[in-house]
Amino acid sequence: MDDEEGIPEFDHLEFLRNHPELNIEPIGIEVEREFTSSGLDEIDGTVGLNSDNQSDLQYTMSDSPPSADSAADTNKIPEFDYAALFKSNPHLKPKSYIQEEGTARNFVTEGLPSEPPARSVSVGSKGMIGSTRLPKKKREPQVIHLLKKVDLETTTFSIILPLFSLFHLIIAPPTWNITMVKIGLIYYFLSQLSLVAGYHRFFTHQSYQCHIALQFFMAVLGASCGLGSISKFSGQHLAHHRHLDTEKDPQCLTLYGWWFAQWGHMLFRGNRKSARAIEECRSTLESTARAIYSKEQNGSQLVISPGYSLLKWQEKNYFQLWVLTNLLIPSMVAKFVCNLPCFSCIFYLGLVRMSLIQQQWLIVGSLCHLKKFPFALQPYDDSRSSVNLPLSIVSQIITFGESNHNFHHEFPGDFRNGSCWYGYDPAKWVIVLWKYFGLADQLHKASNEQIKKAKVQQQQKIIDDERSKLQWGIPIDSLPVISPEAFTDLAKRSYEKDMRALVAIGGIVHDVTPFIHDHPGGVSLVICAIGKDATPAFNGAVYQHSTAARNLLATMRIARLSETGPGVQQTSWDKHMLNDSTGQRIVRNGRQATFTRINHYAAGAA
Numbered sequence: 001m002d003d004e005e006g007i008p009e010f011d012h013l014e015f016l017r018n019h020p021e022l023n024i025e026p027i028g029i030e031v032e033r034e035f036t037s038s039g040l041d042e043i044d045g046t047v048g049l050n051s052d053n054q055s056d057l058q059y060t061m062s063d064s065p066p067s068a069d070s071a072a073d074t075n076k077i078p079e080f081d082y083a084a085l086f087k088s089n090p091h092l093k094p095k096s097y098i099q100e101e102g103t104a105r106n107f108v109t110e111g112l113p114s115e116p117p118a119r120s121v122s123v124g125s126k127g128m129i130g131s132t133r134l135p136k137k138k139r140e141p142q143v144i145h146l147l148k149k150v151d152l153e154t155t156t157f158s159i160i161l162p163l164f165s166l167f168h169l170i171i172a173p174p175t176w177n178i179t180m181v182k183i184g185l186i187y188y189f190l191s192q193l194s195l196v197a198g199y200h201r202f203f204t205h206q207s208y209q210c211h212i213a214l215q216f217f218m219a220v221l222g223a224s225c226g227l228g229s230i231s232k233f234s235g236q237h238l239a240h241h242r243h244l245d246t247e248k249d250p251q252c253l254t255l256y257g258w259w260f261a262q263w264g265h266m267l268f269r270g271n272r273k274s275a276r277a278i279e280e281c282r283s284t285l286e287s288t289a290r291a292i293y294s295k296e297q298n299g300s301q302l303v304i305s306p307g308y309s310l311l312k313w314q315e316k317n318y319f320q321l322w323v324l325t326n327l328l329i330p331s332m333v334a335k336f337v338c339n340l341p342c343f344s345c346i347f348y349l350g351l352v353r354m355s356l357i358q359q360q361w362l363i364v365g366s367l368c369h370l371k372k373f374p375f376a377l378q379p380y381d382d383s384r385s386s387v388n389l390p391l392s393i394v395s396q397i398i399t400f401g402e403s404n405h406n407f408h409h410e411f412p413g414d415f416r417n418g419s420c421w422y423g424y425d426p427a428k429w430v431i432v433l434w435k436y437f438g439l440a441d442q443l444h445k446a447s448n449e450q451i452k453k454a455k456v457q458q459q460q461k462i463i464d465d466e467r468s469k470l471q472w473g474i475p476i477d478s479l480p481v482i483s484p485e486a487f488t489d490l491a492k493r494s495y496e497k498d499m500r501a502l503v504a505i506g507g508i509v510h511d512v513t514p515f516i517h518d519h520p521g522g523v524s525l526v527i528c529a530i531g532k533d534a535t536p537a538f539n540g541a542v543y544q545h546s547t548a549a550r551n552l553l554a555t556m557r558i559a560r561l562s563e564t565g566p567g568v569q570q571t572s573w574d575k576h577m578l579n580d581s582t583g584q585r586i587v588r589n590g591r592q593a594t595f596t597r598i599n600h601y602a603a604g605a606a
Contacts (some may be wrong), residue, residue, distance in 0.1 A: 005131040144298040149268045157226035157322075157360075160264040162355035169352065174294040174344040184332055188353050189426075190402050194221035195357060198425035200402075203306050204285075207415040208431055211303050211439045212310075219314045224325030226354045227361065229315040230306075235282030239274065240365070241412055245385050248277040253369045254385050286311060303441045326350035359399055368405035380454040382461070401425035406472055410454055411446040419451050473554035480507060482559045484568045491531030501526055502558075504533045504568050509559040515552070533568040 038056035168174075198218025201207045219230060228234050236250050245254040250270045253261035269275065290308040314321065327346055334345035367373060368387060386409040389395035395403035402408070404418040405543070416428045434440035482490070487502070487509055494500035501513045512519075516526045519544060529537065538545055538553075545553075561568065 005256040051241050151269045154266045158358055161351055165351040165355045180338045184349050187349055189355055191221050194218040198222050198398055199233050201415055203230045204237050206305055206411050206439050207413050207444045208304055209303050210443045215310055220321055223318055223321035225357045230311050231282055231315050234285050235278045238281035239277040243277050248273045250274045250363050258366055262362050344385050364399050364402045376407050380406050396424035413444045414446045415443050456502050473557050479560045481562050483562050488531050495530050501530050503529045505535050505538050507561050508557050510556040511558050512556055
């Protein structure tokens with residue numbers, strides 16, 4: 001039996017008899033449909049078939065009628081009148097169908113291009129492979145790409161408005177008076193306090209607990225700084241701490257430079273990695289606040305951790321709070337207190353104050369990560385970019401007490417920004433004052449022991465780095481081992497032949513030939529010790545050598561003595577070190593009395 005006869009044949013006549021509702025009569029012509037090679041190329045060019053798919057096609061088109069012989073060889077499959085089928089049953093009509101025109105049948109495919117796409121041939125390990133060349137993707141201009149990445153919200157609040165305030169202040173400053181200046185200073189201090197003690201240390205790092213009234217106050221005034229809602233600010237800052245100096249850091253100075261850390265991250269949206277990191281930190285913060293808040297609310301406490309409901313309320317009404325604190329409140333102050341035009345107070349108490357606070361905060365994220373900043377310090381850890389700014393009091397005033405950034409990154413949960421009690425840190429003083437009045441509690445503070453450990457480890461790291469740059473001689477474990485007899489014989493022959501001075505001190509053989517003429521005690525002392533053990537003499541019998549002398553001696557190591565066998569002969573003065581060559585008693589280390597052989601008599605003595 002042939003392979004074709006083994007395939008079960010579909011009886012179309014039986015199918016039509018069982019489905020009379022189709023109302024179709026078969027055409028009584030049994031044909032063999034053969035696609036010509038030209039027809040195959042037409043299909044391939046139209047639908048984009050490659051050489052692998054071409055081998056699967058078994059049907060070709062032919063304009064000539066089938067012969068009787070060919071009809072006899074086939075399985076005599078009756079042909080459907082597809083046009084009548086689609087006409088009687090329009091709901092069965094597909095998007096692509098066979099349309100009969102005369103004796104020829106053409107494939108009509110909707111949605112495909114009228115001209116076949118260009119084909120390219122690539123040569124691989126399996127031979128020639130035909131593939132369809134995809135259209136080249138058009139790259140948009142760099143300017144358009146940058147414009148699409150601009151963050152309109154942060155650009156407006158952190159760049160456009162500050163620049164407007166700066167130029168307006170230089171070109172045409174509005175009128176002002178002393179009353180407005182006093183109110184402006186108080187308003188500035190409260191806003192800075194809401195940002196540093198509230199947004200940063202309380203809501204983000206949760207370094208203490210405070211009264212819900214203070215939380216509400218800091219949430220409202222914190223919105224006046226124009227740095228976003230609490231959730232947005234905290235998510236960005238936590239991502240900065242968690243992924244410092246990496247692509248996930250939203251303000252990474254190490255990768256993108258100082259300008260990006262100062263203003264660039266406010267102008268452009270970050271990459272996908274940093275955006276994902278911010279969202280993760282943001283969701284973590286909100287879930288933690290939800291869990292802690294529900295737990296503490298069960299006890300009806302007033303001094304609590306950040307409340308989840310407050311975070312969501314402030315985020316929902318952030319723009320209204322910004323308008324309230326930067327436009328409405330200054331307008332009311334101008335009308336009822338300062339007797340100034342509304343724009344004057346809006347400009348000074350709103351825009352200028354907001355811009356100044358923003359730049360002070362942005363300096364912390366840029367200059368405090370610039371390791372090349374002159375005289376910048378890293379007393380706790382230098383593996384990352386955070387530094388303590390120099391000129392302590394000046395830098396702390398500029399940053400509102402946030403200049404000890406190396407300390408902050410090492411101990412982010414500390415409610416302080418430095419271990420010194422006298423350091424300028426207004427937020428720390430106010431938090432302590434709140435605790436005194438019962439408005440704050442659970443102040444997190446790193447222990448002095450942990451702070452000292454970090455300092456000592458960093459100092460040891462610096463010392464180890466410097467030590468690795470110096471020559472300390474061959475390590476003792478790497479020295480070859482020599483027996484005392486071999487050392488004595490080698491020292492004798494080397495001095496007689498090459499004038500080499502080999503001396504044993506502390507079980508180590510040293511070649512002191514380069515130093516023999518520079519020895520402060522003279523050449524004779526060194527020559528007397530050649531081939532002998534000069535350890536007692538080196539350690540105080542003749543002179544207690546300094547640390548510098550021992551370091552110099554370590555660079556002259558050549559071997560170490562084995563512990564087996566008889567010891568090395570000691571120097572002669574070690575045996576009789578109590579008297580000198582004339583028999584006089586020797587007292588070393590500055591305790592020797594002045595002695596002369598001549599008696600001196602005082603003139604005129606009785």
